[in-house]
Amino acid sequence: MKQHIFLTRRSETLPTWNAAFPGASLLPYPASGSQLARPGEAVIWLHVAGDKPDPALLVQEVAGLAPGCCIVVLSNVPSDEEGLAVLEAGAVGYTNALAVPEVLRQIASVVENGGLWVGPNLLQRLIAGMATRSTQVNSSHLDKLSAREKEVALAVAGGASNKEIARRLEISERTVKAHLTAAFERLGVRDRLQLSLLINGTPQASSAPPQTLH
Amino acid sequence: MKQHIFLTRRSETLPTWNAAFPGASLLPYPASGSQLARPGEAVIWLHVAGDKPDPALLVQEVAGLAPGCCIVVLSNVPSDEEGLAVLEAGAVGYTNALAVPEVLRQIASVVENGGLWVGPNLLQRLIAGMATRSTQVNSSHLDKLSAREKEVALAVAGGASNKEIARRLEISERTVKAHLTAAFERLGVRDRLQLSLLINGTPQASSAPPQTLH
DNA sequence: ATCGCCATTGAACAAAAGGACAGTCAGGTA
DNA sequence: TACCTGACTGTCCTTTTGTTCAATGGCGAT
Structure with missing residues (x-):
């Protein structure tokens, strides 16, 4: 002691x-x-x-x-x-x-x-803030997508709904979903919000030093 | 025990x-x-x-x-x-x-x-990652929210689902929704994705249609 | 003490998002 | 030609999100 x-x-x-x-x-x-x-x-x-x-x-x-x-x-x-x-x-x-x-x-x-x-409170906030950005940040995420998937992903990252995207790209809402599902899969995210965070670089965890300390 | x-x-x-x-x-x-x-x-x-x-x-x-x-x-x-x-x-x-x-x-x-x-290792990483980032959250909008709404909004902006937030805050999913609905109203956005863009200060404006309807 | 704001929750409902399975069509390559 | 990939679409189904209506309790201000 x-x-x-x-x-x-x-x-x-x-x-x-x-x-x-x-x-x-x-x-x-x-x-x-x-x-x-x-x-x-x-x-x-x-x-x-x-x-x-x-x-x-x-x-x-x-x-x-x-x-x-x-x-x-x-x-x-x-x-x-x-x-x-x-x-x-x-x-x-x-x-x-x-x-x-x-x-x-x-x-x-x-x-x-x-x-x-x-x-616990602070810790949970830390975890909440960090959780999404820990998954492999590569900045060139969009390169992993096909041309069309990229268009859809960008629209989502801008806050558009599936219906809006469908109208904008003149394709069916179903197709928008298909492209999105493919994008989620390729980028390893689970939904449109995390896709948005990834694409918009909101994470920026890549800049966080590894910190081995003590 | x-x-x-x-x-x-x-x-x-x-x-x-x-x-x-x-x-x-x-x-x-x-x-x-x-x-x-x-x-x-x-x-x-x-x-x-x-x-x-x-x-x-x-x-x-x-x-x-x-x-x-x-x-x-x-x-x-x-x-x-x-x-x-x-x-x-x-x-x-x-x-x-x-x-x-x-x-x-x-x-x-x-x-x-x-x-x-x-x-300790993980915790240090969380702190390091958070400290560099916590300053850039757009607090001007958050000021319009009550304490609890703010917590929920921040979690959403980090990519969390309603279920996760409920667990984290130890409240029902229903309450999470209530806080979110209030936050949408006060900030003038229509869903969690746009809330995220607003809070994270993502410059979207151009592609995101204002959409007052509903 | 009554009023308003906030936090909380329930039930029920409608809309959006997303997954599973299946299929067509065009273009390029082994 | 057989094969593969990407774009595109359909139906069916589950989960998630978001709203409406309604109610309770705490707390501070008038």
């Missing part, structure tokens, strides 16, 4: 923190210059309230003062954006400052074992 | 599973029709090997047989793509089938408390 340090602005400790980690230290956080803990031997619980000092910058600063330590951010007003920001800044956990002791201990055990902790 | 059920194709149990949960059940998984467990009272460990039966579909099928239960996927050949797929399908955890007992128990404790479990 590593040492637990709570960093907060107002030097008051929340009852839940004590309940979770009776032996933890409490420090005011503009801890200038001095080292906070022996490298890699502590879990830093960083309490942020609002965005006065940018939480992400704060995380980076604290990371400098406690190299190798896990930083978990406790937010008074949690939001997906803030969570995203601090995690990107190097925090390994993000949760509500009022989380119950069980959850705090849960988080501790996860991060102490090298894991990251993200709340 | 909930009941633990391991579903696997070959009816052999891995030593690590036993070590982690001595009292767990082991079942072959094409368990047709019959209910697997009392609703919400079990953790289902779904063992997948390769992609013969699509893991994501399998998750959905099992979810139907064990409503309210947590499904954790154990993969013989884990990949970010597979993880993403099963999590999107409703699984609440994804890890290597050979994970050591400590990790399995860790995962169990997380999901039993309503959390999602995603390995």
